[in-house]
Every structure is written in C-alpha cells, then in structure tokens.
Amino acid sequence: MKYSLLVAFLIVSLTGFAQNKVINPGAVWPDDKGNHIQAHGGGIIKIKDTYYWYGEERAKGLDPNYRYVSCYSSTDLMNWKFRGDVVKMSDPENLGEGWILERPKVYYNKPTKKYVMYFHLDTKNYQYARVGIAVSDKPDGNYTFVKSFRPLGHQSRDIGQFIDDDGTAYLVFEDRELGFHIVKLANDYLSVEKEMSLVRMPLEGGAIVHYKGLYYSIGSALTGWDPNPNKYATAKSLEGPWSEFKDIAPPDTKTYHSQSTMMLKVVGTKSTTVIFMADQWKPDAQWDSRYLWMPLEIGDGKLWLNQPKPWSIDVKTGEHKFIKQ
Template sequence: MLRSKLLITTITFLGLLNLSQSALAQKLDRINPGEVWPDDRGAHIQAHGGGITKVKDTYYWYGEERRQDLDSNRRYVSCYASKDLTNWKFKGDVVAFTDPENLGPRWILERPKVFFSKKTGKYVMYFHLDNSTYKYARVGIAISDKPDGKFSYLKSFRPLGHESRDIGQFIDDDGAPYLIFEDRPLGFHIVKLTADCLDIEKEVSLIREHMEGGAIVHYKGLYYAIGSALTGWRPNPNRYATARSLEGPWSEFQDLAPKETNTYGSQSTLLLKVAGRRDTTILFLGDIWKPKTQWDSRYLWMPVEIGSGKLWLPQPGPFKINVREGTTIKINN
C-alpha cells in the first residue's frame, strides 16, 4: 500500500514538473524589450554582446554565455536558433575555450560575431580577445563546419596592425562581409574581409570618432552607422551617422534616442535588416548590461524609425514581428 502511494506521488510530481516546464517553454507571440527572454527550455537567453547570422530561413543568435555555474577558467559562446526572431531554441555552447594565448587570469572573450564564407563553406567567428588590462586588443577567430557546431580556435591578430576592442559585423546587400572595430588611438574602423573571412582585404573607412558597439545597415540608398560612447558598462546616448557609400564621407553624428534616456539604458550591438514580402524592418539590437549580475543582463530589441537620413529609436515597448512579411506591430498594453 505504501509503495503504491509513493508511486502515485512520484508520478504526480513528475507530471507537475513536466507541466511546469511546458508552461515555461510555451510559445511566445511578442518580443518584450528589457524583460527576461525565455528560450525553449524556459531559461533566460544568454547571448550577450551578440550577433545574428541568417542561414536560409533560420536565424542563429550567438552571444556571450554568462550563466552563473560556468567554469571560471573558460569563456563560452552560446548559440540559439529561430525562424521567427521571437522563439529561440538553445543549440548549446559552441565555444568553451580555455585561455588560448596565455593571457592570464580574467582573460576576455567578448562580442562574438559569425560570418559564413561562400568560398569555403565554413562559419567563421570573430570576437574581441584581450587580457584583463585590455592591452592585448586583438580579434580572435574560430571556425566551424556548421552554424551550430563546435567552433575551433584558429588565431588572433590586430586588423591591419591596429588595436581592436569592441567589434561589430555588417553584411552588405551584395553579401560582402565587413568588420567594424574600435581602435582607441584612431577611431571607428570599417574593413572588408577576404572571401574566406579569415583576414582583412582592405580598410574601407576610418571614422575619427571614439565609439564602440558599432553597427551598420544599408537602407534605401544610405548607410547608417551607429555606436556607443566609451563609458564601460554604463549606458550613454548612442549616436548615428549616414553616408551614400561605406567609404564616406560620413555625416556628423546625431543622437538616435532622447539624450536623457541614455538609449533607454542599452548599448548597441547590431542593426538587423528583416526584408519581407511587404516591407523591410530595421531592428535595433542592444544590451542592457547588469555588471554585478551579468547572467541577468537583458536585451533591448526595437524597430527603428528610419529613412531619408533619419534614424530614431522610439520608446521601447512590446511588439510582434512577422519575418515573412517584414512587418512589425506595436502592442499597447
């Protein structure tokens, strides 16, 4: 009798546990900027300082894995996959490196961005590689045969001999890959990658502004470049400039949100173009950093108002996106 009661209790508990996990992982119908963003397991997405790479109809989101139970000697990059930019499936940690170049305690791997080389069929990850004093200032490269496969460390270097800290990525409409990097002595570099994405082909532009968190999008004949001031973890007024070609000349930088909001507490990491059958939406992707509880850092994703040389990030709020149509709908609570 006792055994039967224990069996029933166990079955009931497992049923409630499965129900709870199912509820946590229920399908989302909207993006809620600044809130906890659960993945398919119900866990908060850990893809900080990240980038998005689209492969056919699937988006892959790579970012810094910051959960609490990580091995302190390793640095991790997580990967998530989605077809709707709203519901994300955890594909695992595609990077779990120990110190690759004897950089010492508290070595740094930040802002991973993945390019696909049509020439080689490889997925190439760039990231900021540094020591604890930020004096190494290089980009690291890792490669994989699959977008969600394990990436193998390849090398590090300084692009064209320049210091490189925060990096960003841009894929132009013709598929050409570009790296954006912050160089403390000189400014904001835009460089074109080689066809195999393993090196720099040439410098395209040097914008003499000291900015990090760089991102670029091409929209209706204009290039829009955005970046963040150098204030560490603290948010600041992100700004943008425009040009008719990547080579410039670039306009003066202007605020992309009300200055007093400090970009609504976020820092830029990517401008994502979602081109659909009816329209094209440009999403601002930013990080809301929590330096003391990094695992709880949030994301500010929001459609921008863009066109005719103007770029504006509106007050964040819940919205729905239809990637097939390229449209968004703001939700009024």
C-alpha cells in the same frame, strides 16, 4: 474555455515553455527550455529560413577557466531554441587570469563552406586588443580557435559585423587611438583585405545597416558598462564621407539604458523592418543582463529609436506592430 486552458497547460508542461508572441524589450527573454537567453554582445546571421543568434554565455555556475559562446536558432525572431555552447575555450594565448572573449560575431563563407567567428580577445587590462577567429563546419559548432591578430596593425576592442546586400562581409572595430574602423574581410574571411573607412569618433558598439541607398552607422561612447546616448551617422558609401553624428534617442534616456550591438534588417514581401539590437548590461549580475530590441524609425537620412514597448514581427512579410498594453 476550461478545455482550452487545460490544453495550454499541457503544452507548457510537456514543452517546458510557452510560445513567445511578442518581443518585450528589457524583460527576461525565455528560450525553449524556459531559461533567460544568454547571448550578450551578440550577432545574428540568417541561413535559409533560420536565424542564428550568437553571444556571450554569462550564466551562473560557469567554469571561470573557460570562456563560452552560446548559439540559439529561430525562424520567427521571437522564439529561440538553445543549440548549446558552441565555444568552450580555455586561455588560447597565455593571456593570464581574467582574460577576455567578447562580442562574438559569425559569418558564413559560401566558397569554403565554413562558419567563421570573430570575437574581441584581450587581457584583463585590455592591452592585448586583438580579434580572435574560430571556425566550424556547422552553424551550431563546435568552433575551433584558429588565430588572433590586430586588423591592419590596429588595436581592436569592441567589434561589430556587417554583411551588405550583395553578401560582402565587413568588420567594424574600435581603436582607442583613432576611432572606429570599417574593414572588408578577405575572400576566406580569415583576414582583413582593406579598410573602407576610419570614422574619427571615440565610439564602440559599432553597428551598420544599408537601407534605401544609404549606410547608417551607430556607435556608443566609451563609458564601459555604463550606458550613454548612442549616436548615428550616414554615408552614401562605406568609404564615406560620413555625416555629423546625431542622437538616436533622447539623450537623457542614455539610449534607454542600453548599448548597441547590431542592426538587423528583415526584408519581407510587404515591408522592411530594421531592428536595433542592444544590451542592457548588469555588470554585477551579468547573467541577468537584458536585451533591448526595437524597430527603428529609419529613412531619408534619419534614424530614431522610440521608447521601448512590446511588439511583434512577421518575418515573412517584414511587417512589425506594437502591442497595446
């Protein structure tokens, strides 16, 4: 027993961190260096057997003249290696003090072999309302700014990403005037080809998953940093029609004080787990904002988020299990 403890101590001492064996929603989530993961408002793509998680870098001590996007990699979704800040961008379009880069999402374009990052680009007063694009030859950067635009001429603030089972790439964006849009990306992913749906609901934090023949869409109300009851709807096609929106959790929990950012589908040899990825924002201590990741109860047109508790996942089999406390 003493020998085992000594070995464990040496492993932690040499590597700087202990292996995460569970996902603990709402807790500090250490990376391979022992630092709390900084990937807020983020998104994930899978390349071969590796997951890449991109998000807003909100650590203390960052140069206020720049905006940062971090990248982490993992093969098990529980232990994450910090790959560095893949974006360190100064004001790209003379947006002025307090300019905004939020909710980065990365797509891999096989024909061009480019990694294409979309993000919300805005002025301090949120009136610019555009998507920005940066590209890289590698998943872990560096990403070079290309341009910004308003998709199909519409305002765009919060964005979400969705890659269907056939590999087709879509962007979800929030338009204060109309609702939220689901649009298909052009072949090179550098522009929008067409609109699939306009969901006439005042929702942001859009996330979509395709599960057993149905599309499930999640969004949160427009309450800024403050959490609210996230809602979901379903459709047989991305073109709709979409069902009535319903709560994904008890309304008084305000989605367990979180806001949706993505639904990640893990398809394994035995089962499929759909993970609700959300942020628990701390606007006055953004570096300490946490992540609420939980398996969803999903199927037959129903979707439900249970009370957060520690859990683990086997990405090979697709099975998850909750950990007794």
